[in-house]
Amino acid sequence: MAEYGTMRVKSGLAEMLKGGVIMDVVDAEQAKIAEAAGAVAVMALERVPADIRRDGGVARMSDPDMIQGIQEAVTIPVMAKCRIGHFAEAQILQALEIDYIDESEVLTPADWEHHVDKWKFTVPFVCGATNLGEALRRIAEGAAMIRTKGEAGTGDVSNAVTHMRSVFGHIRKLTSLEEDELYTEAKNLQAPYDLVRWVAEHGRLPVVTFTAGGIATPADASLCMQLGADGVFVGSGIFKSGDPEQRAKAIVEATTHFNDPQILARVSAGLGEPMVGISTRSLDPSELLETRGW
Amino acid sequence: MEKPLRIGVLAVQGNFREHVAVLRRLGAEAVEVRLPEHLDGLDGLILPGGESTAIMRLMELYGLDDALRAFEAPIFGTCAGMIVLDRDHLDLVDIGVRRNAFGRQVHSFEADIDIGHGDEPVRAVFIRAPWIEAAGDDVEVLAEVDGHPVLARQGRILVAAFHPELTDDTRIHELFLNQIREAASSVRA
Numbered sequence: 001m002a003e004y005g006t007m008r009v010k011s012g013l014a015e016m017l018k019g020g021v022i023m024d025v026v027d028a029e030q031a032k033i034a035e036a037a038g039a040v041a042v043m044a045l046e047r048v049p050a051d052i053r054r055d056g057g058v059a060r061m062s063d064p065d066m067i068q069g070i071q072e073a074v075t076i077p078v079m080a081k082c083r084i085g086h087f088a089e090a091q092i093l094q095a096l097e098i099d100y101i102d103e104s105e106v107l108t109p110a111d112w113e114h115h116v117d118k119w120k121f122t123v124p125f126v127c128g129a130t131n132l133g134e135a136l137r138r139i140a141e142g143a144a145m146i147r148t149k150g151e152a153g154t155g156d157v158s159n160a161v162t163h164m165r166s167v168f169g170h171i172r173k174l175t176s177l178e179e180d181e182l183y184t185e186a187k188n189l190q191a192p193y194d195l196v197r198w199v200a201e202h203g204r205l206p207v208v209t210f211t212a213g214g215i216a217t218p219a220d221a222s223l224c225m226q227l228g229a230d231g232v233f234v235g236s237g238i239f240k241s242g243d244p245e246q247r248a249k250a251i252v253e254a255t256t257h258f259n260d261p262q263i264l265a266r267v268s269a270g271l272g273e274p275m276v277g278i279s280t281r282s283l284d285p286s287e288l289l290e291t292r293g294w
Numbered sequence: 295m296e297k298p299l300r301i302g303v304l305a306v307q308g309n310f311r312e313h314v315a316v317l318r319r320l321g322a323e324a325v326e327v328r329l330p331e332h333l334d335g336l337d338g339l340i341l342p343g344g345e346s347t348a349i350m351r352l353m354e355l356y357g358l359d360d361a362l363r364a365f366e367a368p369i370f371g372t373c374a375g376m377i378v379l380d381r382d383h384l385d386l387v388d389i390g391v392r393r394n395a396f397g398r399q400v401h402s403f404e405a406d407i408d409i410g411h412g413d414e415p416v417r418a419v420f421i422r423a424p425w426i427e428a429a430g431d432d433v434e435v436l437a438e439v440d441g442h443p444v445l446a447r448q449g450r451i452l453v454a455a456f457h458p459e460l461t462d463d464t465r466i467h468e469l470f471l472n473q474i475r476e477a478a479s480s481v482r483a
Contacts (some may be wrong), residue, residue: 009402015309016343040345064428076345099399121470256306256352288379
């Protein structure tokens with residue numbers, strides 16, 4: 001008998017996306033450009049993070065018409081975002097047969113205390129995390145994929161680097177602890193003991209871990225892959241640049257050949273203007289998206 | 295002792311690391327293939343799951359498509375890897391494949407499938423999976439789901455619509471490695 005929505009089936013799709021680039025797109029035309037450039041999936045949303053940041057106000061789930069337009073335009077998986085804790089938006093996205101839901105801090109949170117109970121859904125979820133405890137809490141809630149957050153919509157990769165170093169560094173530390181030290185470590189991480197123990201034994205998260213936030217160049221993608229990411233999300237970095245098509249292709253190639261500086265040098269050349277960036281250090285703490293999620 | 299088989303796993307995109315892990319567990323040497331020169335000296339090749347559009351584009355960029363057409367050893371393609379081998383792509387196996395045939399991710403599933411010979415069924419994981427829509431006379435269908443072929447063989451090529459690398463059951467990979475050993479011994483004979 002067929003079983004749907006098992007953890008193996010949910011995390012299985014993330015497994016197939018590894019080594020790939022997931023691109024933010026706002027319409028069918030951008031989605032086709034992303035697919036032709038070799039994106040493994042697209043994130044359908046009405047405004048890329050850079051515009052959400054500029055416009056301010058409340059950012060919500062996208063219009064189903066817009067999402068369906070993108071689903072019809074491409075054959076690769078289509079993801080969409082719901083607000084943190086907004087399980088009704090998630091139910092709508094599942095009814096639309098979206099392939100992955102991103103419970104995302106880029107949108108304005110709907111619940112300042114609770115995330116969505118993701119075990120109740122057949123569709124898999126990806127959630128953001130800035131550190132290991134946060135990642136494990138999301139997995140305990142049923143997330144089938146993690147992305148380190150970075151600071152979306154800035155074109156500044158430094159927060160993504162901080163979060164990856166935090167998550168992967170902490171995992172390396174866990175593998176060196178004695179068994180009897182793991183109980184207190186679980187308490188300190190505010191994460192379930194069984195998950196902490198699993199990570200200590202395997203030296204990785206139990207689900208695929210991508211990185212996001214501020215990736216704007218092929219070199220940024222290579223940096224993230226070398227730091228241990230399984231793949232990358234590129235939000236504003238492609239369609240806010242001078243030549244999205246060439247930049248999309250170059251970032252895809254850089255993600256595959258992340259360890260080959262000769263190839264990286266070639267694909268980095270002649271890409272035109274990158275997106276205009278904002279240094280995350282110049283942002284007021286109230287403007288940071290990465291602190292949303294708990 | 296017999297020299298371990300040297301098996302390549304196409305590593306331009308997709309879940310190649312799980313195939314590498316299964317191969318090592320079975321005592322084979324596993325090699326990640328990103329460029330044509332990585333195909334030298336291989337006894338066989340696995341094309342993993344992933345996104346077939348991304349995989350095809352990354353193969354074409356570095357001439358891996360032509361290199362694979364010239365590659366003579368056995369090949370095993372799973373999911374996207376099966377699509378890449380079909381009539382519409384590399385045309386190395388005489389099958390027509392329907393992409394995302396079972397539907398979007400909410401229709402992805404796992405199920406026990408019968409592989410014949412009175413063997414225990416295989417737990418098969420189908421992720422936005424394709425099925426074989428049409429097959430030439432030389433194609434041997436080894437397993438089906440609801441009447442749609444999902445495991446098949448033609449000469450040195452083995453294809454699966456599902457993901458044997460996502461379970462602990464190594465029998466499908468063993469089937470492939472045995473196929474390589476048989477091909478080698480028939481050449482020697």
